[in-house]
Amino acid sequence: MSKRSILHMLDPMPHNSPFDVNMAVDAGFDVLMPYSNVKLDSVHRLVQDAIFSRGPAGVKQTAMFIGGRDLGLAMDMLNSCKQAMVPPFEVSVLVDPSGAFTTAAALVACVAKQLKDQHGKALNECTALVFGGTGPVGIATGIIASLAGADIALVDHLLLATADDAAKEYNRRFGCTMRGAVATNAAEKSALIEQVNLIFCTAKAGIQVLSAEVLQHAKQLKVAGDVNAVPPLGIEGINSKDFGVPLAAAINSPKAVAVGALAVGNIKYKLQQALLKTMLETDKPLYLDFRNAYAMAEQLL
Amino acid sequence: MSKRSILHMLDPMPHNSPFDVNMAVDAGFDVLMPYSNVKLDSVHRLVQDAIFSRGPAGVKQTAMFIGGRDLGLAMDMLNSCKQAMVPPFEVSVLVDPSGAFTTAAALVACVAKQLKDQHGKALNECTALVFGGTGPVGIATGIIASLAGADIALVDHLLLATADDAAKEYNRRFGCTMRGAVATNAAEKSALIEQVNLIFCTAKAGIQVLSAEVLQHAKQLKVAGDVNAVPPLGIEGINSKDFGVPLAAAINSPKAVAVGALAVGNIKYKLQQALLKTMLETDKPLYLDFRNAYAMAEQLL
Amino acid sequence: MSKRSILHMLDPMPHNSPFDVNMAVDAGFDVLMPYSNVKLDSVHRLVQDAIFSRGPAGVKQTAMFIGGRDLGLAMDMLNSCKQAMVPPFEVSVLVDPSGAFTTAAALVACVAKQLKDQHGKALNECTALVFGGTGPVGIATGIIASLAGADIALVDHLLLATADDAAKEYNRRFGCTMRGAVATNAAEKSALIEQVNLIFCTAKAGIQVLSAEVLQHAKQLKVAGDVNAVPPLGIEGINSKDFGVPLAAAINSPKAVAVGALAVGNIKYKLQQALLKTMLETDKPLYLDFRNAYAMAEQLL
Incomplete structure (x- = not known):
């Protein structure tokens, strides 16, 4: 049986965003796990905790999402994610604070x-x-x-x-x-x-x-x-x-x-769905920020 | 494929109640998302985050639950939910703090x-x-x-x-x-x-x-x-x-x-299940508090 | 329809561990519910909230996991769990802080x-x-x-x-x-x-x-x-x-x-999976700590 997909949702705010939750459910993630009040210096540990437990097949069914409201912090968290990866134990990450990207x-x-x-x-x-x-x-x-x-x-x-x-x-x-x-x-x-x-x-x-x-x-x-x-x-x-x-x-x-x-909004919706689904389908881990979002938005139009 | 149902569970206490979680799972919600330590003034944003991301078909498969221990606060949170809705982007809400209702x-x-x-x-x-x-x-x-x-x-x-x-x-x-x-x-x-x-x-x-x-x-x-x-x-x-x-x-x-x-307890169990399921089945969003609970309890007897 | 299995994951740290989450998903739990920042004196209430809402068939599909980083605290939490059970309303508990056990x-x-x-x-x-x-x-x-x-x-x-x-x-x-x-x-x-x-x-x-x-x-x-x-x-x-x-x-x-x-690590992985699955399969509630882990590890070798 193939492993269920898991999205670990890291948010520096007191609550994860129901918007992001809904989108991730509709994009097809089987299991969503919220982590709120996440500080930048906790990201490394959370990532390493996430990458080592499912084996090579499992990491492809595991991804992370970074939310929040602060663009700079969100990008810092993305960088911290990248640094914590230990290929081939590496998962895709999408960063989209407040859906801004x-x-x-x-x-x-x-x-x-x-x-x-x-x-x-x-x-x-x-x-x-x-x-x-x-x-x-x-x-x-x-x-x-x-x-x-x-x-x-x-x-x-x-x-x-x-x-x-x-x-x-x-x-x-x-x-x-x-x-x-x-x-x-x-x-x-x-x-x-x-x-x-x-x-x-x-x-x-x-x-x-x-x-x-x-x-x-x-x-x-x-x-x-x-x-x-x-x-x-x-x-x-x-x-x-x-x-x-x-x-x-x-x-x-x-x-x-x-x-x-x-x-x-119509394009934004399709775009966010496409980015989330990309993480489920990719063979090689992806780090998706505003640049990837823009490239994909151009394709959608 | 029809969208999976989501219950966003808002609780002003430090932890959501496992009782409510169990009940919502058994009532058939596909995905449960906990939000703890929710302050009254966060409810508006959480609701608006929840209603705009799934389209008209999706809102019918999305609902909210308000827990906690304080009746007055729970009813205030319900009112805040109502005010945050933007029909047709509107979801059902059940309020049942500590199962008291x-x-x-x-x-x-x-x-x-x-x-x-x-x-x-x-x-x-x-x-x-x-x-x-x-x-x-x-x-x-x-x-x-x-x-x-x-x-x-x-x-x-x-x-x-x-x-x-x-x-x-x-x-x-x-x-x-x-x-x-x-x-x-x-x-x-x-x-x-x-x-x-x-x-x-x-x-x-x-x-x-x-x-x-x-x-x-x-x-x-x-x-x-x-x-x-x-x-x-x-x-x-x-x-x-x-x-x-x-x-x-x-x-x-x-x-x-x-x-x-x-x-x-036997009636309470059936009642809570019935209220939760009502939110999954209704075509028109419902706001369910102690009044609805009592009306439905009378029907169950 | 048989009830979906639920794992209530109690962690005294600010975040549940993605490692534990991944393992529980792969062990087959249908629904995972995280509770972070859990204090010892909250355990009793959380357990009693978890055991009374699913009936005798439901408790067999309900379990708890205790994480964290402190062995002594984790064992104290396990003891608090035991004391809160009201047989036959009793669920299995696995304690494995930081995967240490x-x-x-x-x-x-x-x-x-x-x-x-x-x-x-x-x-x-x-x-x-x-x-x-x-x-x-x-x-x-x-x-x-x-x-x-x-x-x-x-x-x-x-x-x-x-x-x-x-x-x-x-x-x-x-x-x-x-x-x-x-x-x-x-x-x-x-x-x-x-x-x-x-x-x-x-x-x-x-x-x-x-x-x-x-x-x-x-x-x-x-x-x-x-x-x-x-x-x-x-x-x-x-x-x-x-x-x-x-x-x-x-x-x-x-x-x-x-x-x-x-x-x-290979044995640890099989062991943790086996312990989690044991909770799903047992007819009688189990309290699993390092002693059970060692006994099962010996069997796996």
């Missing part, structure tokens, strides 16, 4: 797809703003798009320093080239978006970031994507299901199109 | 059944005492019986104020009309039970609350129910399996009958 | 097997040293071998008092007769091993405890066993797969043979 990968891939289909352009020809740019999804969006060549500014809604710090920290870490920016009111938003080609809206659910009045200042906008599915949506006039539909509110960018939260 | 519902339903069968009476024609009335099962018993019309006094074994406070708090909360009472010794117990029609004994396991000597003071007793299955039982002379058997020790209430802990 | 049982059984096969001797005719003797595996090794009649010294690498304290504590507890010893450098190790018959090496992974230079001082060595599978191994010149192979480095004990970590 899969959400960001889906968002960037959807926007890039429309950019290509509707405008014949690629990310490396574009300037882009990430509103909500200092949260987990925003930072991951910025990193992915920057590594794909876009000229990225992470926009904080309160302080420039917060955005600058995030940009610097993750530039250093992943070799990308983001800047910080700030927009605390409509006037500052209007000024920021005037010449920008792409807008990623990753602010909190239920908050309208860009009103129609602000959007009319955009003169070079090509694609705007939003991940907020809870009304009011992040961009006025956008529809959650939009995928390449004209963004009418951007009256001075008549060719601008929108990507709504459900369009992104 | 199902135990109390089974106890009251069993006593009401014997009251009707043996005496032709209903709860709203009766006065009743709840010994151990300030613990979770006692309070839930009082609430259920009071809402069914009985004239209820919650009896504390140390302080009247404790009983009064509990009665007031839950009267306000659920619109019932309980009083507090105290009985610290045999004389006080004897005085209390003299004119009462119903006795619910919900004190701790292994403690005899009513001796034969005390019971002889009961002159209007019709039914006495006990949930203590560990000798000495809560009521002298009762047998755990009694279900409508004369309570011989109540010599001045010759028609009084007894309901023992195993008779109650 | 199964590892030690496998190690001692393997060494005893080679001692008999190659030298025609039994443990009760031999003196033995346990290096790494104050860690969980070392102490368990000492206890098992001492109870089998060997003259045991637990060797600490820093302080004699540490070894003496451990020996006294566990002698009192389990009726064995161990001594403490210390060896902080090669000279002290050389002196200690000069007349000894058996060496158990249970120090940390990746640390060489006995060099070839030290080993040449052994003049009466018959069998040396090592549980360290991570190079450098615990004993110079040993091979992880050795099982009765001459220990060439012990040049003044030409008949000495070695038992390597993978040989021990």
Whole structure:
């Protein structure tokens, strides 16, 4: 009888996320084991405890998931996992804190797809703003798009320093080239978006970031994507299901199109399922982070 | 392939209860996920994390369970669950802290059944005492019986104020009309039970609350129910399996009958199983608390 | 339909061990439920919560596992489990903190097997040293071998008092007769091993405890066993797969043979699987500790 598959779910937060649990069940893992309040220095021991007990056939049916809310910590935990492996006693690991990596990968891939289909352009020809740019999804969006060549500014809604710090920290870490920016009111938003080609809206659910009045200042906008599915949506006039539909509110960018939260969510869902299933099917252990998520999101589109 | 069913088990205590776990497994949930030390203000996030990841078909195979030991907190958590739902992304929730709701519902339903069968009476024609009335099962018993019309006094074994406070708090909360009472010794117990029609004994396991000597003071007793299955039982002379058997020790209430802990436990078991299974079978999400438990217990009898 | 089997896994540490989880899955338990940070005084309640909800048929499909890192605490938890049982509501319990009991049982059984096969001797005719003797595996090794009649010294690498304290504590507890010893450098190790018959090496992974230079001082060595599978191994010149192979480095004990970590690990794996499966198959509840582990390890060889 083949061994049942096991997903050891490590989370630095007080509780594992029911979202991740549901996804892992639906991806087909037989047994899910939660570990919450996991500290970075516990990861090594947990991994070594996980890899040595099932034999060579068993490790292929064993995988780990790293959640939480902090991107840097999650990546540190992934690195700690890698260092703890003792090939051939080695298992696959997926890291997706707060779903930020899969959400960001889906968002960037959807926007890039429309950019290509509707405008014949690629990310490396574009300037882009990430509103909500200092949260987990925003930072991951910025990193992915920057590594794909876009000229990225992470926009904080309160302080420039917060955005600058995030940009610097993750530039250093992943070799990308983001800047910080700030927009605390409509006037500052209007000024920021005037010449920008792409807008990623990753602010909190239920908050309208860009009103129609602000959007009319955009003169070079090509694609705007939003991940907020809870009304009011992040961009006025956008529809959650939009995928390449004209963004009418951007009256001075008549060719601008929108990507709504459900369009992104649909890809994010398929993407997370695909990543989880990949760990069950691979013959060689995989370490899956935002880079793999983006590559797979591109394939899904 | 249909999705596997998942029960997310939220518990404010340091550990989920193995009792609840066993029951949920036997009710047929495919996957159980424990969350312990859950604070009230974490419930909203946990619920929203649980409802958005499985699609419309998936939410019907997803449910939540709320445990713990504190009735008020458990009901607050249930309310927080309700507020977090975003129909059609909505899952069923069962709340049963320490099994108190199902135990109390089974106890009251069993006593009401014997009251009707043996005496032709209903709860709203009766006065009743709840010994151990300030613990979770006692309070839930009082609430259920009071809402069914009985004239209820919650009896504390140390302080009247404790009983009064509990009665007031839950009267306000659920619109019932309980009083507090105290009985610290045999004389006080004897005085209390003299004119009462119903006795619910919900004190701790292994403690005899009513001796034969005390019971002889009961002159209007019709039914006495006990949930203590560990000798000495809560009521002298009762047998755990009694279900409508004369309570011989109540010599001045010759028609009084007894309901023992195993008779109650048998219904409680069926009831908890039925409530859990209801969540798996329902097409429309259900919020199941002591009221639903009592309604279903009546059906089971 | 027969009830699914459930293993309630109690661990005093912040996280249950993925090792134990993997083993329990592979042993065939249908549902695993983790409880971490379990305090000794919570065990009674957890057990009583576990035994009363599945009926007589259900308890046979319910078991508990006690992990952690502290042998004494684990045995205390086992005792607390026993006291909480209410036959026939009683479930099997396996205690194996850090896998120490199964590892030690496998190690001692393997060494005893080679001692008999190659030298025609039994443990009760031999003196033995346990290096790494104050860690969980070392102490368990000492206890098992001492109870089998060997003259045991637990060797600490820093302080004699540490070894003496451990020996006294566990002698009192389990009726064995161990001594403490210390060896902080090669000279002290050389002196200690000069007349000894058996060496158990249970120090940390990746640390060489006995060099070839030290080993040449052994003049009466018959069998040396090592549980360290991570190079450098615990004993110079040993091979992880050795099982009765001459220990060439012990040049003044030409008949000495070695038992390597993978040989021990192979038996430990089978042993832990067998113990877990025994709980699923037994008709009468079992309490399985290092004694049962050793008895079963002997059967496996």
